[in-house]
Amino acid sequence: MSRCYGIIGTGAIGGYYGACLQQAGFPVHFLLRSDYEWVKAKGLRIESVNGDFTLPRVNAYNDPAQMPACDVVLVALKTTQNQTLPQILPSLVGEGSTVVLLQNGLGIEEEVAKIPSVGRVLGGLCFICSNKIGAGHIRHLDYGQVTLGEYAQNNEPCGITMVMQEIEQDFKRAGIETQLSEDLHLSRWQKLVWNISYNGLSVVLDATTEEIMANENSRVLVRQLMEEVAIGAKTRDRAITPDFIEKMLDYTTKMKPYKTSMKLDYDSHRPLEIEAIFGNPLKIAQAANTDLPRIRMLYQQLQFLEVMNCSQCNF
Incomplete structure (x- = not known):
């Protein structure tokens, strides 16, 4: 049955x-x-x-x-x-x-x-x-x-x-x-490698995944954010390898032009998943006395943008 x-x-x-x-x-x-x-x-x-x-x-x-x-x-x-x-x-x-x-x-x-x-x-x-x-x-x-x-x-x-x-x-x-x-917890950190980088930047830069990957400066920033996620995962004894980061970059380069879910939410004036995707990993890293400065800056930028966007939010 x-x-x-x-x-x-x-x-x-x-x-x-x-x-x-x-x-x-x-x-x-x-x-x-x-x-x-x-x-x-x-x-x-x-x-x-x-x-x-x-x-x-x-x-x-x-x-x-x-x-x-x-x-x-x-x-x-x-x-x-x-x-x-x-x-x-x-x-x-x-x-x-x-x-x-x-x-x-x-x-x-x-x-x-x-x-x-x-x-x-x-x-x-x-x-x-x-x-x-x-x-x-x-x-x-x-x-x-x-x-x-x-x-x-x-x-x-x-x-x-x-x-x-x-x-x-x-x-x-x-x-x-x-x-x-x-190991679900490792898989969650691995998913953050993509989500933190592309969901966050798509809103802050007002760009699709294709546009982000087509620009040399934003590609460098994506890689740096991914490497910071790996640092965060290490505080929980989870290893994200350079090969995994390369695979995520390659997947996204080959992906059809795509607006991320966070960008669609932002454009529709819906609440953003800032805490689950950015805030919780930052808290885990902070508890281990580890700073993730680029992720923290992206988190703060998204909080600012959401407040400015919230006058039209559909809660």
């Missing part, structure tokens, strides 16, 4: 992966806000480099209390909305359920694991170019890999667990490229 999936946050990430799972035959339940009436009536439309498809009928909800308990709950909200999870998750998880956080940043699994009735928590690191371009309409431009790792207290490595392997099998059946991580 197929596992049942719940999608919390049916946007560019949750909508795409949830639609792929339903297309592959899994029962999927989608929680929506602004798109609820549209998706309930017309379903989801996916444009993808892997092939376009439409789901004319989906299980759509605007109230988590109306959703059934699911075997796996994929949380694809921005971390700026995580304060809503204590009200959303308890009714969606049953005995043996797994919560997977398809989110960016550090320190998020620890907070979600504290929510009553939430048991096993996984992190999912998504390397994907995907945008929501209209009501129930998602455009997948490039990549799509998900790295899964299980959370344990004090961020101890869990190795490859049975539940990770089971979800991997489901994802692969849905055409979602998946890797398993023995």
Whole structure:
């Protein structure tokens, strides 16, 4: 019998992966806000480099209390909305359920694991170019890999667990490229190598990834930021190698022109994921008496820009 999936946050990430799972035959339940009436009536439309498809009928909800308990709950909200999870998750998880956080940043699994009735928590690191371009309409431009790792207290490595392997099998059946991580905390730091550099600079420089990589000065700055992330990871005894940094630079050079999620949020006057992506790593480094000056400056610039942008924020 197929596992049942719940999608919390049916946007560019949750909508795409949830639609792929339903297309592959899994029962999927989608929680929506602004798109609820549209998706309930017309379903989801996916444009993808892997092939376009439409789901004319989906299980759509605007109230988590109306959703059934699911075997796996994929949380694809921005971390700026995580304060809503204590009200959303308890009714969606049953005995043996797994919560997977398809989110960016550090320190998020620890907070979600504290929510009553939430048991096993996984992190999912998504390397994907995907945008929501209209009501129930998602455009997948490039990549799509998900790295899964299980959370344990004090961020101890869990190795490859049975539940990770089971979800991997489901994802692969849905055409979602998946890797398993023995050490979620290391994978989180590795994801920051890209997120801190490109999400932050895309807002501060008002640029796409292509524009950032086309300029010699910004390319140098990207590399310097990535090297600072590696210094931060080292304070937690996690090693990010120069080869990994080179791989991220190469991936981004080959990537189709892309506006980062933080740039899209900024342009739409939505709150930015500054604390999860920048603030938490800086706090960890500071606790180890380590300064990350370029990341700290980027953090301060983003805080300033968000305040200036907030008169039109849609909270």
